[in-house]
Amino acid sequence: MRRFYEFFAGGGMARAGLGTGWTCLLANDFDAKKGASYARNWGAEHLIVDDIRNLGPDDMPGQPDLIWGSFPCQDLSLAGMGGGLKGARSGTFWPFVHHIQSLRDENRAPAVIALENVLGTLTSHKGKDFTAICRALRDLGYRFGALVMDAALFVPQSRPRLIIVAMRNDLPLPKGVTATAPQEPWHNKALCNAYDALPKAVQKHWQWWDMPQPPQRVLRFADLVEDQPKSTKWHNKSETRTLLSMMSEVNLAKVETAKASGVRMVGTIYKRTRVEHGIKVQRAEIRFDEIAGCLRTPAGGSSRQLIMVVENDSIRSRLISTRETARLMGLPETYQLPERYNEAYHLTGDGVAVPVVRHLTKHLFEQMIPAMQGQTA
Known part of the structure; x- marks a missing residue:
């Protein structure tokens, strides 16, 4: 059974997308109302409703195979105030990084990290915020890449989102999850431009993640x-x-x-x-x-x-x-x-579309993380 942490968990939509083959070790969100919905649907056994900054190592049990983080988008969106990763909300990315560093220091770093946010992340502060995210993942010891996934491929809602996926450097890359160049529909012009703007030292750690396209949506x-x-x-x-x-x-x-x-x-x-x-x-x-x-x-x-x-x-x-x-x-x-x-x-409006996570899970996460990897809780 693969295990995960879900930061900025909201109502647990990433958990819904991961499916029954995954075990939650930790779910965290600072919003009490969202926490109540999470507990109502998933139980509160592994739920901590608190600011991510207030969590400590003792709050993070076991060794997760995956850490999912849909960190707040307010300071990165085009409609926001432009605070970027220095903003009060989107700046919670840095405590998230700190927690992964703490796990790494204890030899408990996850095999895979997944980050979800708005497409404005690519251009926030003229690309400096996207560069900072990539550099942070590199410094944590991960290879990384990004995909643009529109929920409209799966459900009748226009909802493009940036998904950054990082895999630990010391783990072997499975066959079939990378491409040698950008691939449609996952790598659009904005993403390619953001990649081109990365420093060469950061680009060296980039992967063009690839997945099959889903069947054509028939749901209206x-x-x-x-x-x-x-x-x-x-x-x-x-x-x-x-x-x-x-x-x-x-x-x-x-x-x-x-x-x-x-x-x-x-x-x-x-x-x-x-x-x-x-x-x-x-x-x-x-x-x-x-x-x-x-x-x-x-x-x-x-x-x-x-x-x-x-x-x-x-x-x-x-x-x-x-x-x-x-x-x-x-x-x-x-x-x-x-x-x-x-x-x-x-x-619902602040969540991640469940079928998007399901597609990522089937074609990336479960390929990167063998089912028998890490059995100690």
Whole structure:
């Protein structure tokens, strides 16, 4: 049985993706509400709800084969304040590194480290933050590489994320997990540019990780929509008219095209502030491409995704339901969500898509870590 630590664990979506063949030795998150959801779904035996900075060696049992870290993205995202790895939230990457160094000093370093974050990590501080992450992994004694993985390959949600995977230098590279050059769809132009900008001494430790592409996704967003959601209500006609009034001509034309299609069409909407003729205007922007927009944490009403169902002349709208957000993250129907809407939306919108972790697990992690490796707890 392979063993893992899950830092910045949230609701345990990385754990869900790893699957039943893995044993959790430690789960950690500083958010008490997320911790409550984690405990509700996975139990609290190995859960520590506290700031990562407050953990010590005694809190980290055994020798993990894998350490997963979805460290906070706020200071690395394009919407953030630009603090980068020096920011209060994304800066928790450094205590994460310190803990791995402590494990290394005790000969308990994991075989594999996986980091997940937004694509803004590649360009934060003109690439200096990405270089710092790579250099830190090198100094810990790892070879490393990165992949860009969009959840839309697996579920109907546009959610590209950067996944950095590092493997200990003293372990043999298994066949079939590396390529000699960048490979589609895992290595896009932004990632290649970030690699090119790395110092040569850091590039020497780089690997182009490779995996097979998943089968073409057949699941549509419309397949996930609830007719009678429990977490939210359908708008009345006046509220739907107000939403339509916030659309530009281009977006209204999309609605008219959906009406004329003669079939049931489901679109997703985000409210965004646009500058038109020098004036800031809030617009409702809709897409009917069978893919939901990227779920985000709710920092206000404008950041919560809405849906619109169009069938002939019938138009209905509402907030996306929390169960729909869970489905967009690939969570099973049995996953227990918080009862409060914003708590559930925050939990799912701040997580990692389960099928992304599952694909990584099957084609990288379980190839890098033999099933019988390390049996002492």
